[in-house]
Amino acid sequence: MEAINAFSVSLQAVWNDSGFSAFTLGNGIMILVGLLLLYMAFVKEFEPLLLGPIAFGCILANFPNTGFFGEEMNVMKAINYGITYEIFPPLIFLGIGAMTDFSPLLARPSTLLLGAAAQIGVFVALGGAMLVGFNVHEAAAIGIIGGADGPTSIYLSTKLAPHLLGAIAVAAYSYMSLVPLIQPPIMKLMTTQAEREIVMKELRQVTKFERVVFPIVSTIFISLLLPPIAALLGCLMLGNLFRESGVTDRLSDTAQNALINIVTIFLGTGTGMTMSAESFLRTDTLLIIALGLVAFMGGTAGGLIFGKLMCKFTGGEINPLIGSAGVSAVPMAARVSQLVGMKSKPGNYLLMHAMGPNVAGVIGTAVAAGTMLAMLK
């Protein structure tokens, strides 16, 4: 009798401690969302490197009684610190910097203007978010989705609206993977066939001196002007300096391979872990996803409009299609400019020209984030 009693009490204790006893409908829905994101990442190959860990983190976050965010330290809590204390986004930027070639930008610096113009999407979405009831901090964090820059989106939302981090990160990375579908119709709608057929002049050769001095000078200038983004921009330019110096190949290799891969796993999983049912299953999430699309479309249109202006003022030397690459989805947006240009005129290679505004967009989005932090934080 005693054995049966002990057995029954133990079974009850196991049941009470299990996730099933506290499992809610919301957890079930979020696990399905996680599975859908996994499908998009691994079957449809939409940004699988990031969406994969985000999706799995989302599934993990919705198991009750795991104690991931309890008092005691554990691996998931440690990963979450990397996001809460803004450690991962700058480290990702270190790797991006080591992978980025600023030569197209240095060869034609005027394309920085296209990177600036494309930031209009950020502020269109910010206005839209405030119109539908978000406060100014939340609206700024949502707007930055339009910069098409995942690490900056995560960085800004952690600082201004941490409770929206999951929805903002998912929207940003989902739309970044959908750039080849979102941008071409807008590009065709806003440009004429003659504009799309413009063949741009070959870029001049950039010297090693320029490639080494640029990351140093720009870090000093921008970090002094906008200290809130010194970590992001400093890491971007440090990674680039590793690449361009020619004497730190091992550091460059580590930054653009091992380090960025490790941090990507942690950043993705940690971001997914913020997608608990309580914080994600709200009408706000749907609004954020809709506003993210507005932001992307606005950014693309802003870059194209400025591209058309530059085309006019330079007497037709600039193909406006490179303007859409001002959103900083590197190098996806530049590839889209190349694809649309080549469809209009086979043999018209815009890729290198579009890389200028594309990397300018990364700097532009970081500057926009820094300005908003300075104004709102």
Add this chain to the structure above:
Amino acid sequence: MEHSPVTTNPLIIMLINMTVVFIVLVALIYLIKLIHFVDPTKEKPKPAQAEEEEPLVAVKSEGAPPPVVEEGIKPEIIAAISAAIAAYGFSGQVKAVHIINHEGTPWRASAKFNNLQRK
């Protein structure tokens, strides 16, 4: 240090931010020009005879037929390959793009590589 926002009017926020973004990036344009100006390693401008030559314009490939592409290769990969080849001055010379079968033993792969090098 946290403080309350200066303004919550989205239009004013947009105007201020876009102005700052443009000012910073325009300043960067001038910094890049300054770096180019002071660059001690840059090539000296060529003599007048060279200036008379028409500037290089990527028009060699005008009307070049699109390459024959094997099924299963994404258009963006074709775009990247074509652009990389064009960057080396061979615009319009991509005739076809095929997937090289990597299946088989490492010995087979090594033999293929050696054959390619001999060619």
